[in-house]
Amino acid sequence: MRLKFKFDSLKETKPTEYLSRFVFGGVVTVFAGFVADHYGPVLGGLFLAFPGIFPAGVSLVEKHKTQREKAEGKLGIWSARGQASVEATGASVGTLGLMGFAVVLWQGLPTHNFLPILFTATGTWIAVSFLFWWVREKM
Amino acid sequence: MDILLRFLIGGIVVSVFAILGDVVKPESLGGVFAAAPTIALATLVLTMHKHGGVYVATEARSMVAGAIAFFAYACVVSFVLMRWRPKALATAIALLPLWFATAASAWALWLRR
Numbered sequence: 001m002r003l004k005f006k007f008d009s010l011k012e013t014k015p016t017e018y019l020s021r022f023v024f025g026g027v028v029t030v031f032a033g034f035v036a037d038h039y040g041p042v043l044g045g046l047f048l049a050f051p052g053i054f055p056a057g058v059s060l061v062e063k064h065k066t067q068r069e070k071a072e073g074k075l076g077i078w079s080a081r082g083q084a085s086v087e088a089t090g091a092s093v094g095t096l097g098l099m100g101f102a103v104v105l106w107q108g109l110p111t112h113n114f115l116p117i118l119f120t121a122t123g124t125w126i127a128v129s130f131l132f133w134w135v136r137e138k139m
Numbered sequence: 140m141d142i143l144l145r146f147l148i149g150g151i152v153v154s155v156f157a158i159l160g161d162v163v164k165p166e167s168l169g170g171v172f173a174a175a176p177t178i179a180l181a182t183l184v185l186t187m188h189k190h191g192g193v194y195v196a197t198e199a200r201s202m203v204a205g206a207i208a209f210f211a212y213a214c215v216v217s218f219v220l221m222r223w224r225p226k227a228l229a230t231a232i233a234l235l236p237l238w239f240a241t242a243a244s245a246w247a248l249w250l251r252r
Contacts, residue, residue, distance in 0.1 A: 003163065003164075003168060004163075004164040004165075005162050005163060005164070006162055006163075006164045007162055009161050009162055009164075010161060010162060012161075013161060018154065021150075021153060021154050021157045022150035022151070022154045023150065024153070025149045025150045025151075025153025025154060025157075025177065025178075025181075026145075026146035026147065026149045026153075027149075028178060029145050029148065029150070029153070029178050029181045029182060030142055030146050030149065032182060033141075033142075033145050033185075033186075036186070036198065041190075041194050041195075041197040041198040041201065042197060042200075042201050042246070042250050042251075043201070043246070044198055044201070045197065045198030045199060045202045045204075046201045046205040046208075046242045046245075046250075047178070047205065048176070048179040048198060048201070048202040048205060049176075049179075049202050049204075049205025049208070049209050050205060050209075050238070051173075051174075051209050051212060051231075051235070051238055052153075052178065053153050053156075053157060053173065054174070054213070054216075054231060055227075055228055055231035055232050055235070056228075057157065057160065057170075057173045058216070058220075058228070058230075058231050059227050059231065060161075061166065062226070062227040062228075077224075078224055081220050081224040081225070081226070081227060082220070082224065083166060084220050084227035085217045085218075085220035085221040086166045086167050086170065086217075087166055087167075087169065087170040087173065088170065088173075088213050088216045088217035088220060088231075089167055089170060089213075089214075090166065090167040090168060090169060090170020090173065091171065091173040091174045091217075092174070092210055092213035092214045092217060093167075093170070093174075094170065094172065094173060094174025094175065094213075095174045095207075095209040095213060096206075097171070097174070098174050098206040099203055099210075101176045101179070101202075102176075102179075102199045102200070102202035102203040102205075103199075103203055105183075105195065105196060106196050106199035106200045106202075106203060108196075109192040109193070109195050109196040109199065110192055110193050110196045114187050114192060118183065121176075122176075122180070125176055129171045129174075130168075130171075133167065133168055137167070
């Protein structure tokens with residue numbers, strides 16, 4: 001399956017949905033910082049991988065797919081929820097990349113400079129996520 | 140000031156990755172961006188500046204455990220949605236305790252030591 005960019009899908013998202021993602025992202029980030037400041041980096045670090053935006057993401061996938069199906073005269077709810085499941089499967093693959101990102105920071109930071117390690121960690125996230133996504137698509 | 144900066148950076152980073160997830164097709168690949176290290180990318184520079192490398196490395200070790208919890212949570216959400224087709228938002232929120240339970244177990248068995 002080929003990678004594509006479909007910019008039309010941006011029109012399906014309402015300004016209020018963009019705003020709610022922004023606010024939710026900001027709140028989760030502040031909360032993660034609050035936990036780290038008050039309870040230390042061990043507990044705070046857990047919340048760096050909190051699925052904060054995930055529920056809103058799968059909900060939007062379901063909503064947009066339902067709208068598209070309705071526009072074609074179909075009921076759409078059943079397949080829309082299946083689409084949300086596919087999104088969640090993609091997220092589970094992404095968490096493997098997230099683990100790779102965190103391992104590079106964990107092992108690299110005490111002894112190496114921050115920026116090269118951050119770039120390596122981000123590259124690891126991309127490489128691991130895409131590798132597992134590709135393997136899963138081939139299965 | 141620090142809270143406002145975290146809020147703005149967090150909001151922007153999460154929004155950028157959410158937009159990437161929207162435009163990238165197929166949907167299974169778009170879903171990968173739902174597990175992007177958004178919160179980490181939004182806070183790491185500030186945390187590094189404030190506390191240094193050892194502190195960030197400690198956070199990153201916990202982040203591995205958080206990502207394992209996220210993996211378990213996302214797998215279960217995907218299975219439940221595919222098997223029974225309930226509402227996506229209600230399912231994702233109702234199953235969030237699974238993330239907390241897995242993260243707490245990882246903390247008790249690994250991180251606390």
